[in-house]
Amino acid sequence: MKRINDIQAWMGAAALCLSSCPLSAQQVVPTGEPVLSWQDSTQLKVAFSVAAGDVEITSDDRLILTPRLTTKAGDTLTLPPVELAGKRNRRYFDRRAALRGEERVAVAAAADTLYYNKVVGVEPWMRASALSLTVDCEFENCCDVRPLAALDLGATRWFTPKPKAVMPVLSVAEQIAVREPVLKPISEYKPYTRDIPLRKMKDALYVHFPVGKWDLREDFRDNEATLARIVDMMRRVKDDKTSSIVKVVIVGLASIEGSVAFNEHLAGRRAEVLKDYLDARVDMPDDVYEVVGAGEAWADLRDVIAESDLDERQELLQIIDNTPDENLREQRIRKLNGGRPYQYLKQSVFADQRNSGYIRAYYEAVPDKGAEAINRAVALVREGRDAEAVTLLEPLADERKWNTLGVAYFKTGHRAEAVECFERAVKAGDSEAAGNLEGVRAVEGR
Template sequence: MKFSTVILYVASATLLMPAYANAQDLSAADSTISGMKAEWTAENLRLSFSLKETKGEGNAYAVFDTPRITTAEGDTLLLESMAFRGKKNMRYVERERHFAGKKRGKANDRMARKLQSSPKSWLAPSGKEMAIGETAEYNVNISRKSAPWLWRRTARLEVKREKDGCCSTQELTAAHAGELKYIEPFVPTFAAVEDNTGKAGELQKNNPVLHHISEYKPYTKDRILRKEKGALYVHFNLDKSELRHDYRSNAQTLDRIVDITRQIMADTTSSVKIIQIVGLASIEGSVKHNETLAGARAEALKGYIQKRVKADDTLFEVANGGEAWTELRSQIEDSQFEGRDEMLKIINTEKDVNKREQRIKTMMNGRPYAYVKEHLLSDQRNSGYLRIFYDYVPDAAAKTINEATELIGKERYEEALKMLTSVKDDRRAQNALGVALYMTGDKAAGMDCFRKAAANGNKEAEENIRHLEK
């Protein structure tokens, strides 16, 4: 027995995937199915194949073939039947049609009775029959709505065959072709890549005190620093501007600031642009004294950094936050205590800062202020705020990769491939390059790129490999 190959093409709007199955050459059974091709979409199957009876059961007989698609679960879809006729059978049928309703001689009457005893032989409509040895070409469109099981189960194409002559009908050996199976179209996954933001960008992931220079804004006294994510604070002794490494949590904070600044300054692809420092003092005492104290604290923090890191004065923005009324107002708003609303009203309406302080101290016999002094003023008495802003060398490769990724999303694969070829040595480009290669037909090269990307930890590439190997 010989074997031939049937190619099933599984297609979607974005990809045409070949799958292979063996089909039986049924020449020994006098029937051949060949050239089967299945083009799938999510909603439609276009099936084509050739059907041929190579040998009749005598010239007076016909072979009726009914192609059908079946599953092991019992689903069946019948396709159009075809009559393959021997030479004598064809002449008999043509004669019968010609004389239908007309007067015929005895010989013709005998033939008519023979045909009519097996009406199947001659009732096949004109155009659905051909001679033994000729080839019937089938092109069938099947919608998912009409046969939803085809999209869920493995099916096969087979042909039911019957021999029919003047006296009897006999079932012949069925012909079988390859399997039909819908495979969800493979759409490679891809994603934009991150800019290479240098050491600063890498450090920012775990150090929210770092911000890109595009996020910079100068200090103004209406900013609520305590609400700003990631800022660092150092602390001073009461009414002092000397910065001590061993005071409260200063050691950890100061070491962190120095280490971050050093690493960025040593990097060739990123740089420190602004170190923003704000000195603060509590509202207790005279305004003039507190302004002086807050400014001295800011300078002390700047001096500490400059002694340990080579940083020019131009890198620093040193601001005197003075008395931290904005911070205190925010703290009071977030607290619950007796006289809270009355105190907020005084802070919001009294313009004279010295009178404002005196009024909140004496209201309700000093009870609300006693709470504020014990629970809220402690950090304001000894704080210095710091934030570091950085920049990095523009990442031209990332820009190219991401522009090409956008083209891939629009199915403009040739254009994307051309762009990605220019950055093919950048490991971040490998997955997108693999997609572009695969979708333009170079599947082997595309797979190589997926493997390189996966080796570098690219999750989309790992997913693409899993789908393709599956």
């Protein structure tokens, strides 16, 4: 009879327990905006608040909430659980934890809002891809443990803003030099020597003269266009405040026809006439001009012959290389093979040697110090020397600095200053900063 009574008592208790179990679909509800905020690359703040919603929690029940950070690849970091618990349930588990010497999880009353706030250590895999925050919910009473719908509370991703080098602002001379190779920086200047074949100087400008004359005619060959180019370049650079012409090299030449003495004089006068032409149109100091009377164009002639397929090529080269006297050298070439090679050279080569040689201009430009400083800071950031980059950029009066300064601020833990810098950079039209601002705001949980 006693056994029957025990069974009846057990069944009554079970029935009572089952009657208290919620039967309808139930849902825990978040009560505020969750926060996933990276403190730095090693710490992530996780904060949220929830309430029981329509989950009915009696005195003997509890709701166990377990936050998890997960990636799509399945990596998971399980955070310490928290509870919403009824009074008797809470007393029971408090006593049990005390008797066992265990640490009790955070517990809120069943009707309260539960606030979760924890800074967790970041493992390397957590920086590699997006992290989702979910909260697993379990309802537990005297009879069983039942899962409820999990809460998806948002996602975050670690973001490292990137600096970007800036293009220096080019002076007028530097802009012209991109299109006109005749204009060179003064660092590339080398004095002219007579062994240089000017025909190989493809980046020079040439002005031509009639045979045996130093009259500079704009209507001769392509002189008009050539002279207009050099004058225009010199004028534009002269009007620029960030660059200047510091040297104009004019090399006067003559063909080998005639006496050496006359050709030396002719080449010198051609160079002087060209210098006078430029000086009359562009007001430049005299010491800018380097005027060289280079005499007869033997280096050019030898170069032409060496590349030719003339039958007498070797004999011509031997005459040029082994006859120091230039007058005698010309005579021997005239007589070679009845004058046939000389006539060919006269018709095909000498006409191009009757010119003032080459003109090349050299410039100095004021360097873009702002760009230099910013790009130095970019290099410092990439080397991990972020504090040095901040020190370099803070006093710089240049609106192009804001993106790189924002990166340096972010990496040194100055988040608010970083956001302000990125906002200023975006306002100035910096597309790189727009991506950095969006990424930083996501990291901040905004």
